[in-house]
Amino acid sequence: MPAAEGDTTREPMDGADPGGARRGVLSGAPRDAGQLVSTEVLEILKETGAYLTGHFLLSSGLHSPVYIEKFRLLERPDLAAKALADLAARFRGDRVDVVMGPTTGGIIVAYEVARTLGARAIFAEREGDRRILRRGFTIAPGERVLVVEDVVTTGLSVREVLDVAANAGGTVVGVGVIVDRSGGRADFGVRTERLVRVEFETYDPEECPLCRENVPLVDPGSRRLGPA
Numbered sequence: 001m002p003a004a005e006g007d008t009t010r011e012p013m014d015g016a017d018p019g020g021a022r023r024g025v026l027s028g029a030p031r032d033a034g035q036l037v038s039t040e041v042l043e044i045l046k047e048t049g050a051y052l053t054g055h056f057l058l059s060s061g062l063h064s065p066v067y068i069e070k071f072r073l074l075e076r077p078d079l080a081a082k083a084l085a086d087l088a089a090r091f092r093g094d095r096v097d098v099v100m101g102p103t104t105g106g107i108i109v110a111y112e113v114a115r116t117l118g119a120r121a122i123f124a125e126r127e128g129d130r131r132i133l134r135r136g137f138t139i140a141p142g143e144r145v146l147v148v149e150d151v152v153t154t155g156l157s158v159r160e161v162l163d164v165a166a167n168a169g170g171t172v173v174g175v176g177v178i179v180d181r182s183g184g185r186a187d188f189g190v191r192t193e194r195l196v197r198v199e200f201e202t203y204d205p206e207e208c209p210l211c212r213e214n215v216p217l218v219d220p221g222s223r224r225l226g227p228a
């Protein structure tokens, strides 16, 4: 097990990013410029290309100088496992029975965290406006459930998974996420551990300073990487 217990990854840093003023990792001012980071995991995100800076069109229609493409991390099991070992370590004393995530990235996160903790790994799939357990997955009443996710933006998927756990009578021990980019808006009412909290401004297109500087706008939904 790589030593993640040193807690160095929880230290704030002022990275090489614009606006990266020193802040506590848990300060949660919404829509603050700059990034709150755990150094090692942020380096992994940058190394894999999961953490992108530039000028991006978000699915909300807003523009942003930062974009997180989580599958650049999740496609690298060696590096994802390093990050998730740190996340799992934070729940080592919680006697977790089941780790559960939402489809799609949450399946991978749940699997790796469960592997580390010696727990089962299950996932909840969307059905209409909620999530359900399929494929014979169950949570027995009283089982201790850890809910995990890759990137939290609004927190909706995590809340849906928490509902699944509650409806099954499970005992939620907490929520663990790799990247919280909710700007403090995702509050799940339970203990939540985040490897990285990324905060950055988003702009209405009419007010976007990057547009004013004629920085080319990238739509990650249609982005093509590598040779065509």
Ligand SMILES: [Zn+2]
Pocket: 055, 063, 064, 203, 205, 208, 209, 210, 211, 212, 217
């Ligand atoms: Zn713009």
